[in-house]
Amino acid sequence: MHAYRTHNCAALTKANVGDTVRLSGWIHRKRDHGGVLFVDLRDHYGLTQIVADEDSPALPILDGLRVESVVTIDGEVKARGEGTINSNLPTGEIEVFARGVTVQSKADELPLPVAGEQEYPEDIRLKYRFVDLRRETMHNNIMLRSQVISSIRRRMTDQGFNEIQTPILAASSPEGARDYLVPSRLHPGSFYALPQAPQMFKQLLMVAGFDRYFQIAPCFRDEDLRSDRSPEFYQLDLEMSFVTQEDVFQALEPVLAGVFEEFANGKSVTPSGEFPRIPYREAMLKYGSDKPDLRNPLIISDVTSHFEKSGFGLFEKIVGGGGVVRVIPAPKTNEKSRKFFDDMNNWARGEGFAGLGYVTRKGGEFGGPIAKNHGPDLMAKLYDELGLGDDDGLFFAAGKEKEAAKLAGAARTRVAEELGLIEEGCFKFCWIVDFPMFEYDEERKKVDFSHNPFSMPQGEMDALENQDPLDILAWQYDIVCNGYELSSGAIRNHKPEIMYKAFEVAGYSKETVDAEFSGMIEAFKLGAPPHGGSAPGIDRIVMLLADEPNIREVIAFPLNQKAQDLMMGAPNKVSNQQLRDVHIRVVEPPKPASQG
Secondary structure (H helix, E strand, C coil), X not given: CCCCCCCCCCCCCHHHCCCEEEEEEEEXXXXXXXXXEEEEEECCCCEEEXXXXXXXXXHHHHXXXXXXCXXXXXXXXXXXXXXXXXXXXXXXXXXXEEEEEEEEECCCCCCCCCCCCCCCCHHHHHHCHHHHCCCHHHHHHHHHHHHHHHHHHHHHHHCCCEECCXXXXXXCCCCCCCCCEEECCCCCCCEEECCCCCHHHHHHHHHCCCXXXXXXXXXXXXXXXXXXXXXXXXXXXXEEECCCHHHHHHHHHHHHHHHHHHHCCCCEECCCCCCCEEEHHHHHHHCCCCCCCCCCCCCCEECHHHHCCCCCHHHHHHHHCCCEEEEEEECCCCCCCXXXXXXXXXXXXXXXXXXXXXXXXXXXXXXXXXXXXXCHHHHHHHHHHHCCCCCXXXXXXXXXXXXXXXXXXXXXXXXXXXXXXXXXXXXXXXXXXXXXXXXXXXXXXXXXECCCCCXXXXXXXXXXXXXXXXXXXXXXXXXXXXCEEEEEEEEECCCHHHHHHHHHHCCCXXXXXXXXXXXXXXXXXXXXXXXXXXXXXXXXXXXXXXXXCCHHHHCCCCCCCCCCECCCCECCCCCHHHHHHCCCCCCCCCCCCCCC
């Protein structure tokens, strides 16, 4: 017999009744029924009920152990009585009568419970992550992640993509987020950077002629954390040669749709080939965001023209000053009290906006200051244009276009949540396309890149030479699911002369491009194919499939919100000798001035 087990804890069935078996695992639960002890034994695969009565030599040993102790049980498989069958367990028709027990490891008092999965402070969970990962939900999340990655790999190789690893120690890049730096021992004063993404390497693989590349790539960004962001993350990094934007879509859609269908657990998924393509400007107008949640049926409308001449002086003044007025419908709110509308206004102010105007309508009668001053006839005209009914309310976001769009987008989400309008049980994908190549930087009073400087402008050199820079669109695209951006991508600018011109439009000299992007630009001068790609985030994919609100719930060993590993104590101090080896001296931050 094997030293530790003949079966795992999910393997035994009624067919094994009468067998002598050996199982090993953790004591998950104990229940003392007066001389009979029931133990749920747990391993990676599942649970088996162990029974020890007064005739069993295992009883006093098991009775004296804490839960989460690790034991090996020798015993006989018996059928459970008719009234004690647990149909929720694969092993629910049997139990193992313990003839003997070997204690492999005793557990001390636990820092957090495993069975029952009660809510527990995150700092304790992260400090004792190895215990937290024993809990069923966390264990399932990490296994889901493993299965999702396996599925992605299979789907990518089936499409002819080749998995190639790129360096972890790379050069620091002047664009993007803040790098994590690694000092060099052999080159004093010089540093490596952990890659924010394998962007340059994957493009150079296309220049090298590999045609279709992918990897499950680790990426590192020294940035502030959010619930959907981690400083260390993984992405499905892919690049393709001789492709248009549509070719990238056709390669990536079946992978994402297929993975989500495989693990959707009954939820519907936008089928491959049917992901809507939404231009950036349309997304900002209709949804107030370039990450629209299409489960939300509410559509934002621009009603600026209705307030060019209006009895509502505030809006007329905003419009006259170049601002806009956006509206968000609140359907069937005739039974809502004024408090609902006032609470929305207070919410907007709490989010840092000036406020959220509103109009009520009950049985065709308008209410609120905006309707009173604008007039019932003009309000009726606006409602007719929007296709709203006699019992629909309306919220207003007015101001400079960017601010109004931001408020309208946030209010669209808030109204839909408050009214229970967000569709459940589905994953709705879309592509956001036609991003502007450039934007005007109000602080620096200059035109600069808006998204990705290495994207190919639509219209190429002709557009750069003959169009207003703020009208030029790029071959850039994002893929969005349920309001989360899963990836950004682009058809790359592979022509040196167009790259120089694009940077010139943004105020960068040829010498600056040569100095800061020499590896890329020199490679493109030696024969580069048209190419493009994308990089969906693995962590966010699993977070959506697991229905978890926080990305740390689907990462085995995440950092906390202060980018600390509470379990291993990172980041930590190192010895003076280690600092000397890499030619580093620590400069302590200045202490705050004492007040007095």
